[in-house]
Structure formats: structure tokens, C-alpha cells
Amino acid sequence: MSKSHYEVLGISRNATQDQIKKAYRKLARKYHPDVSKESDAEEKMQSINVAYDTLSNEEKKAEYDFQLDHPEAFYQSGAQTGTGGFDNTQFYRQGFNQQHSGFSGFEDLFGRFGSGFGGSNYQYQNQQRQQQRSYQGEDQHASIEIDPEIAYHGTTQRITLQIPTLNAYGEPEVQRKTLQVKIPKGMKEGQHIRLNGQGQSGINGGKNGDLYIEIHYKDTAQIRVEGADIYYSVNIAPWEAALGQSIEISTPEGKKIQVNVPKNAKTGQQLRLKDQGIPSKVPGHLYLVLNIVYPAAQTEHEQQAYQAFSEAFATFKPRND
Missing domain, CATH: 1.10.287.110 (DnaJ domain)
Incomplete structure (x- = not known):
């Protein structure tokens, strides 16, 4: 039977x-x-x-x-x-x-x-x-980290991926792929690029699956990306923070712009530059995160300057004690 x-x-x-x-x-x-x-x-x-x-x-x-x-x-x-x-x-x-x-x-x-x-x-x-029936291969997923500057200009980048998969015998193995990937400008954190036919091979002549690459931006000491928004740490001098001066900065996009620091600015304070983040369909914002940096008093003249500064602010209490 x-x-x-x-x-x-x-x-x-x-x-x-x-x-x-x-x-x-x-x-x-x-x-x-x-x-x-x-x-x-x-x-x-x-x-x-x-x-x-x-x-x-x-x-x-x-x-x-x-x-x-x-x-x-x-x-x-x-x-x-x-x-x-x-x-x-x-x-x-x-x-x-x-x-x-x-x-x-x-x-x-x-x-x-x-x-x-x-x-x-x-x-x-x-x-x-x-006759044997053909079946399409499985889609595969991978993720890569790229520099935040790429979000503004895009690039074609050669990447090597190690993707877990199964071989023809059903045994688990790591497949190594080297690909030329075109990364368009305006990619948000967590978005995917689809590469047609770069997934698992089809069965009996079936189409290959697709490969989905998830984009992540590298966090640095100066830049952090959230969605389409970029948080950019900017160092300022104490007098720039206190007096509210205009400063020149280089943005992640590579442009030089003038920014007005508000008077009595504090470390951690954020200045929003509208639509200056990742240039996606709905542009993100660029947040300048202020960081007050104090110069070291190395010479006698510099030490005297700090002494005069302390005398000028004799009523200032940095600690509540």
C-alpha cells in the first residue's frame, strides 16, 4: 500500500x-x-x-x-x-x-x-x-553601522556580511557575503535597504529570497542619531556661554554655520536647528548639545585671571551647603 x-x-x-x-x-x-x-x-x-x-x-x-x-x-x-x-x-x-x-x-x-x-x-x-516544484528561497536580514555623515550625502559602500543560514544538507553555517551596497541619502536610523535576490537560494530553480539590510549609525563622542534627528555635541567657552555670543560651527553635513548661544547657557542645553537633521521625506532636526569647556590655568597670568574671576563672583555658591 x-x-x-x-x-x-x-x-x-x-x-x-x-x-x-x-x-x-x-x-x-x-x-x-x-x-x-x-x-x-x-x-x-x-x-x-x-x-x-x-x-x-x-x-x-x-x-x-x-x-x-x-x-x-x-x-x-x-x-x-x-x-x-x-x-x-x-x-x-x-x-x-x-x-x-x-x-x-x-x-x-x-x-x-x-x-x-x-x-x-x-x-x-x-x-x-x-516533475519537481520550485520554491522561492527565504529572505534574510542583516544590519550594518555607517558614519552619520553618510545620511546627508549617501554613498556606495563595499560591505562584508556574515549571515547565519542552512546549507543544502540542512546544517547550520555562517555564510560570508561581500556586496557593493548603494546607501541613499536620507536613510533614517533603523530603516532597511532591500537587495533583490541576495537572500537564500531557491529550491529547484525557484527565485532567490531577498536580503534586508538594517541601517544603524555609529554613535561617537560628538554625534548620536535617533530616527531622523541628530544630536551634535558642541564645545563652547565659559564667556561664550555667559555672554551669549555668536559662534561658528561645522555641522555633521560638513557646512559651516553661525549659531547664537543664548546668555547664561548651561552644559547640556539644546539648541534646535529645524530641518537640519537627516534629509528624509520628513526632515529631522539637528540638536546642538552645548558643553561648556574650561581652559586650564597653566601660566601665572592665567591663574591670576581665574583669581580675578573668583573675586568678581564672590557671592556665587556652586554648592548648596
Whole structure:
């Protein structure tokens, strides 16, 4: 007696679609003619493909389950069939005959019960026994870190990725890929670039999956990226902070601009430059994070300057004690 599709895939009848898919992939890696050393690998692979084609389709699976539950309805050369396809042999149905059922014969009955009992699906299932079905490869995901300056200009960058995957034998391995990746300007933190056909290889000539690269920007002592916003640390002198002077800075984009520091500015205070962040469809903002830097008093003149400074602010109490 031929094996049922469930037996071919090694699963139970209540297996989920995810379990059916996993079972197929496991067997495909084992019996694929390109990698298998089994003498009957091609024949087994054809049976595996037919089984998966039927059970992965909810409608076909329901029809096939009906066939399994009503074996008395089908006869193949004096034996029951469990393969889901039926040859042009004798057919009988217990409790029915042509006079009472109104069936006009083999083709009429198959047509009434639907494609799962023959009809339009009959030839299709027979064809599936003779050929292997192709399947698209899985998509893969990776992430890279790039310099924040790239957000303003874009670039083409050569990258090498190490991507966990499974080889043709179903064994885990790390795949090393070196690719030329075009990174457009305006990429936000966490956005993806899709590379068509760079994912896992397809099965039986199927299309390759895609590779999705997630963009992350390197955090430095001066720059931090959040979405489309950039936080940029700017050092200022104590007098610039106290007097509220105009200063010149170089932005992450590479431009030199004038910025007015407010009077009595404090360390950690942020100045927002609207739409000066990552130039995406909705531009981000550039936040200047002020950091007051005090010069070292190395010479006697510099020490005297600090002494005069302290005398000028004799009532200033830096500690609440």
C-alpha cells in the first residue's frame, strides 16, 4: 500500500501549516538530487513535492483528507489508494448505483465531487508526480553601522556580511557575503535597504529570497542619531556661554554655520536647528548639545585671571551647603 502524504512528510494529520513547511524543507535538503547520495533521491523528491503541494493548500488538503476518511469510495486495481491521485481504473461507491444516484458514470461523479476527486485536478496531480516544484528561497536580514555623515550625502559602500543560514544538507553555517551596497541619502536610523535576490537560494530553480539590510549609525563622542534627528555635541567657552555670543560651527553635513548661544547657557542645553537633521521625506532636526569647556590655568597670568574671576563672583555658591 502506498504511503499517504502525511507519511511521506513524516507528520501527523493535525500538523500545522508551519510544521508542514518545516517537514518539507527538512526532507528537501536530504533528498534533493543535487546533494543527496540516495539512489532513489529523485523519486523520493517527486513524492515529497506532490505531498507538500497537496497539504500546503488548504482546499486540496481538505479534499485529500476526505479521500482518506472515505477509502471505500475509491478502487485502484483491486486495492485502495492513499496517494491523493487516482488512475483511470474501476470506481465504485457503496450504497449507490447508477439507477438511484443519478450519476452517469466515472467522469460525472468526479465532476460532482470537485477537482480533488479528479476532474480538472486529476491531470494536474498526475503531472506533479512527473516533475519537481520550485520554491522561492527565504529572505534574510542583516544590519550594518555607517558614519552619520553618510545620511546627508549617501554613498556606495563595499560591505562584508556574515549571515547565519542552512546549507543544502540542512546544517547550520555562517555564510560570508561581500556586496557593493548603494546607501541613499536620507536613510533614517533603523530603516532597511532591500537587495533583490541576495537572500537564500531557491529550491529547484525557484527565485532567490531577498536580503534586508538594517541601517544603524555609529554613535561617537560628538554625534548620536535617533530616527531622523541628530544630536551634535558642541564645545563652547565659559564667556561664550555667559555672554551669549555668536559662534561658528561645522555641522555633521560638513557646512559651516553661525549659531547664537543664548546668555547664561548651561552644559547640556539644546539648541534646535529645524530641518537640519537627516534629509528624509520628513526632515529631522539637528540638536546642538552645548558643553561648556574650561581652559586650564597653566601660566601665572592665567591663574591670576581665574583669581580675578573668583573675586568678581564672590557671592556665587556652586554648592548648596
